[in-house]
Amino acid sequence: MSHAPQLRIPAIYMRGGTSKGVFFRLEDLPEAARVPGPARDALLMRVIGSPDPYGKHTDGMGGATSSTSKCVIISRSSQPGHDVDYLYGQVSIDTAFVDWSGNCGNLSTAVGPFAIANGFIDPARLPKDGVFPVRIWQANIGKTIVCHVPLSNGEVQETGDFELDGVTFPAAEIVLEFMDPADEGEDGGALFPTGNLVDLLEVPGVGSFQATMINSGIPTIFVRAKDIGYTGTELQDAINGDPAALARFETIRAHGAVRMGLIRDVSEASKRQHTPKIAFVAPPTDHVVSSGKRIAAGDIDLCVRALSMGKLHHAMMGTCAVAIGTAAAIPGTLVNEAAGGGERQAVRFGHPSGTLRVGAEAANVDGQWQVRKAIMSRSARVLMEGAVRVPAG
Incomplete structure (x- = not known):
């Protein structure tokens, strides 16, 4: 044979x-x-x-x-x-x-x-x-x-x-x-592809809530944790063990992708699983991460949880960290709001495995936000x- x-x-x-x-x-x-x-x-x-x-x-x-x-x-x-x-x-x-x-x-x-x-x-x-x-x-x-x-x-x-x-x-x-x-796009303003720092995202069957949609590092949709019933301190099992929750996140992601101009119809989202990402943010709070380590609210600027390929990530995607750092540096975004507002060049956020610091150099030029670079340390x-x-x- x-x-x-x-x-x-x-x-x-x-x-x-x-x-x-x-x-x-x-x-x-x-x-x-x-x-x-x-x-x-x-x-x-x-x-x-x-x-x-x-x-x-x-x-x-x-x-x-x-x-x-x-x-x-x-x-x-x-x-x-x-x-x-x-x-x-x-x-x-x-x-x-x-x-x-x-x-x-x-x-x-x-x-x-x-x-x-x-x-x-x-x-x-x-x-x-x-x-x-x-x-x-x-x-x-x-x-x-x-x-x-x-x-x-x-x-x-x-x-x-x-x-x-x-x-x-x-x-x-x-x-x-x-x-x-940032993805420059054709109009030179695609850092925020809708032209807004915050949009009202209407998702049939799920609800309507505010969202910051940004193209920096990787296209990312940010929503407030409290608006979708979470605290921002969840670990993987709380999300990944809930099929209904995963389906809701995917529906939100699909409708956000359409609003960002990444796909024409929500039916196309299944063929674009890697982008955009969806993440939810919350103000800093004391919590425990997957290793059992305690994170104090005073040690971070905000909490962020992000999904990748349909599941809550065990830590944080590097490209999504770039999006977090960029959005945190721009007053008026939901990420900046969760971090306490104001101008900043770096942010430390909590994720399911601990914390991460990322810096971003953003500036408002002629009414358009631009980001020159984002910086982080890895190994x-x-x-x-x-x-x-x-x-x-």
Whole structure:
């Protein structure tokens, strides 16, 4: 009986921030998968182990969560002044679908170390000891990310004492700069695609409530926690164990996506699972996070919970953190309101695993809000390197 052989494809399994993914060099992929299309999607789904009706990814590299069902493709940059092009695929767990509509801010942290360790940077440019700024072209959204990678004795430094809530062990700190993170759009005002800092969002079957819809880092819909029956201190089980709640959030997300101009009809939301994100915010309050650690209200500016791929995230997506930092810096948004109002250049927010600080440089220019960059610290580490195996065909 004939059988298909397994392909052997060089790959590296990396953690970046609070996410994990399988990293490939474009040149190492099978020829048919070096270009966008069904062959590439099929390959990455098989690598991850999707679609999996059991929701476990037992026969793949995925972890059956939105944080761990990810693939990254790196190539030499096609853009002047950049070192690498970074393409990100969010693989659906239980359906045959790869979403290319946005970036992963957490895995962006691992792109810089990957680029250095895999020969994309001329060694003559690298310091023996110090920090090197890898300039990344985020190809999904056409944006620049600067990843400040520490080096020690000529190699990427991975270990260190930087602690990141949502990650068990400390590592070396990597600073990320998301340059001009807003989507300019055609009208130059797409930071707020509706033109408003706050809109009344009407959702049939759910209700009407105020929302801040912003394009920075990743398109995100923010609502007040109290307006939808929550406190802003919920952990994953409170949301993910409630199918009715998840359905309501998806309905809100779909109608918000239409208002943001990302889709034409709510029926299209199922084919755009990665974006927009939906999050709910609340003023700071004492609460306990998933590790059992107590967070004091005085240690944070606000509480935020966000959903990714239809489930409450265990920590916070890096791109959504950019949206939080940007919205917090702009008086009048719901995020700024939850943080106490006023002008600010940085915000520390509580999420299900702890806290995160993010800075943003926003300014009102000729009546339009603009954001020059957002900054945050993360960490990254190689977990395994070698090759993945997938059945041919």
